[in-house]
Amino acid sequence: MEEIFELDLNAHEKLVYLYLTCTANSNMQASPSLSKIAKQCSISRSTAKRTINNLVEKGWIAKDTRHFQDGNYHSNQYTILREA
Template identity: 40%
Template sequence: MKNTNFTMVPNAFIRSPHLDPYEKTIWIYLKSRQGVNATSWPSHQTISKETSIGKSTVKRKINNLIEKGLLQSTQRFVGHEQTTNTYTVLFMPDEFLDSSPRFIASPPEFTSSYKEDTSQEDTFNNTPFTTGEKSWTNLQPERKITEKQREYLRDLIAESEDCSTNEADEYIDELMPLSQVEANELISEYWVELRKNNVYG
């Protein structure tokens, strides 16, 4: 179950040398604001006020995060009028992961069957969880978790919690409904946790 009083942030993100303090702060802030669909829509002014970062810097750093594949921004309308953008926090592409020895672990092997709706435009050019040339694609906040995502999440939970796959399935049922983006975030978090446990035993 999610606890709205706390936000889980991967250690690899905090330690990444590829992001500056402003980018990390804004990414974490937006992650802390995301709701059930893994989205949030605070204005630049609100972000500036609650992070103590200048408004112009907020705009610039948000664009940086989008370019680096760590954030997705879409226009939001109320009636016919455009209002604040909707932000979806994405997990880190591999190049942002800490490459120090404690994180050397073989990444999971994805197969081409994990690709979703390839006939549609790939909205996540820099996907939230990428391994080589194969990745989750076209994740949609409004769409429910796919069977492939569920299978992979179940296996990660079973290994992480040292429980049976049936128990892992029951735990996933308790979390439902899950969107594709929420499922991907859980997969990312469990994978990072397993990598850490494999190193520290």
């Protein structure tokens, strides 16, 4: 895991990536809300959202937007695509 510090990611990206990795299940998937990510990483919700989008664009994670059967929004599911 020490390799994360050598990656071309900014501090927020490293922190959020580590949080998602630590909370992921055996399939390397995690489903925390943006508010939970923000709180646990001591960043704002908007910073968490921007950071998630950056990690998706850089190919570190995938984001699957989920909805309940009635169409209401459910928390996203994040899949770790690359291991540090």
